[in-house]
Amino acid sequence: MPPTRPPHVSAYRTGRMIALTGALVGVIYGYDTGSVSGALVFLSKDFQLSSAEQGLVNSVLVVGSVLGAVLGGRVADALGRRKTMVMVAASYAVFVAxxxxxxxxxxxxxxxFLLGVAIGLCIVAAPLYIAESTPARIRGAATATYQVACVAGITITYFVNWGLADGGHWRWMLGLSAVPAALIVIPLLLLPDTPRWYVLKGRDEEAVRVLRLVDPDVDAEAETRAIAAQIRQERGGHGGLAAMFRPPYTRATLFVLALGFFCQITGINAVTYYSPEIFQKMGFTGSGQSFLLPSIVELASLAATVLALFIIDRFGRRVVLFSGIGTMLGSLVVLTAVFGLTSLRGAATWIGFAALLLFTAAFNFGFGSLIWVYASEAFPSRLRSMGASAMLTADLVANFLIAQFFPSVIDRAGPTWTFAGFAVLALLAIVFVARMAPETKGRRLEEIQSYWQNGGRWVSAPRPTAAPAAAVGAARRGDG
Incomplete structure (x- = not known):
């Protein structure tokens, strides 16, 4: 065993660069998610779009994302997590321009649609890249940084939309992210791939080298042997998609598919894609309010996501997830009541705004932060990329339903019944999480396999990890 020593800041330089670079990719994804909400208001007038055609502008990207997510696991395994992200960033810059x-x-x-394919690849590869390069003691926080980055990108978008709204410059709203997407290729080319991917490809010496860079406090040779042994054991069984639907991973597969679907079907992207229209239905008028208020909402969401980042490895995944979904449910009940009033004005309008702000912040605190963590933790090395791809495909299918049909549903059923429907779905999500979500805090990625093999029960206590305060400090510094 290597001698025990306090980690030096410079020893974690590669780990910090991996986490930062993965986060920057998330900023670009978040920017695109939010940019269309402002652009759609103006391009709908320029192209004279119907409600269904407006939905298609959003949903066609989601269809592409579904395809990208379906392919993402195989591409990330074949090319590597890092090379996949290089391809994503370069193609994103071209298609957004x-x-x-x-x-x-x-x-x-x-x-x-093509941009959506790139995004689908990204949301599989980036969390895997971060999680597989991060020590277990801070893996939850490090992986959740991707959601922080996504929310930061959406927040930036809304302020950009607000600044460009007076001139109706929707082309600038859509195209500005091409520049940072092209620039992010540079650091990606300088970084290594993950230790687990190198072991998957039989490149154990490179795995040892990278492990020494990203986590100097572990025995890199022993950890590499443990990963290799786990992968050999997994290869003794059936592989591919079929393995995910056979014991012992049937339960894990059902969990990730349902979690991904609930994450989106509870309505978050109805708010993200169509926030100006929702605020108009609340009674807010003028482009200033319609574009500034979503910016304030996203600032609160960013704060909530950062809060989750610092407590996810202290209190555990389930506490964060329950708190987030429960708050979403309460906010949706308030929104249903507010929209049920005969007329919206005065205090009721601002109560509705506060409920929408709380709903969005709660999503990013719970669902938004945890989906990336569970997507990277639920399966062993050989199935991890495919499992993440399955979860995010389910997420994107629900996203497609929201993007395509929300404008028509809210026009026909009205906002009261629309948000009441979301509230029912949030209640079902709470029941599901209570029954199915495991607590993976402090568990090694290979260790989590035993939970599913044992029918959804842990067979051993988690290995001792650094004290919570140390983990929070490491997360604050960006170590790992």
Whole structure:
């Protein structure tokens, strides 16, 4: 065993760069998610879009994302997590620039479909890249930084939309993220891939080298042997997609599919994609309020996501998830009551705004932070990328349903019944989490396999980890 020594800041430089680079990819993804909410208001007028066509502008990107997520596991295994992210960043820059110059809605939808494929690959590869390069003691916080980055990107978008709203510059709203997407390729080319991917490819010496860089306090040779032994054991059984639907991983597969679906079907992207229209239905008028208020909502969401980052490895996954979904449910009940009033004005309008702000912040605190963590933790090395792909595919299918049908549903059923429906779905999500979500705090990625093999029960206590305060401090510094 290597001698015990306090970690030096410079020893974690590679780990910090991996976490930071993965987070920057998340900022770009978040920016695109939010940019269309402002652009849609103006491009709908330029292209004279119906409600269904407006939904298609959003949903066609989600369809592409579903395809990218389905392929993401295999691509990340074949090319590596890092090379997949390089390809994603480069193609994203090209497609987002072309969408900004689209002469008609057909070209715009085509570019957004291709952009969606890149995003689907990204949301599989980036959390895997971070999680597989991070020590167990801070893995939850490190992986949750991706959600912090996504929310930061959405927040930036809303302020950009607000600044460009007076001139209706929707092409700038869509196209500005091409520059940072191109620049992020540079640090990605300088970083290594993950130790687990190197072991998957039989490149154990490189795995040892990277482990020494990202976590100097572990015995890199012993850890590499443990990963290799686990992968050999897994290869003794059936592989591929079929293995996910056979014991012992049937329960894990059902868990990730349902969690991914509940994450989106409870309505978060109805708010993200269509916030200006929702605020107008609340009684807020003028582009200033319609674009500034979503910016304030996202600032609160960013604060909530950062809070989750610092407590997720202290109090555990289930506490954070329960708190987030429970608060979402309460907010949806308030929104249902507010929209049920005969007329919205005065205090009722601001109560509705506060409930929407709390709903969005609670999502990012719970669902938003935990989906990336569970997507990277639920399966062993050989199935991890495919499992993450399955979860995020379910997430994107629900996202498609929201993006395509929310404008029509709220027009026909009205906001009262629409948000009441979301409240029922949030209640079902709480019941599901209570029955199915495991507590993986402090568990090694290979160790979590035993939970599913034992029918959803732990067979041993988690290994001792650094004290919570130390883990929080490490997360604050960006170590790992």
């Amino acid at each position: 072309l969408s900004a110059f689209a002469p008609n809605v057909t070209v715009l939808d085509t570019m957004r």
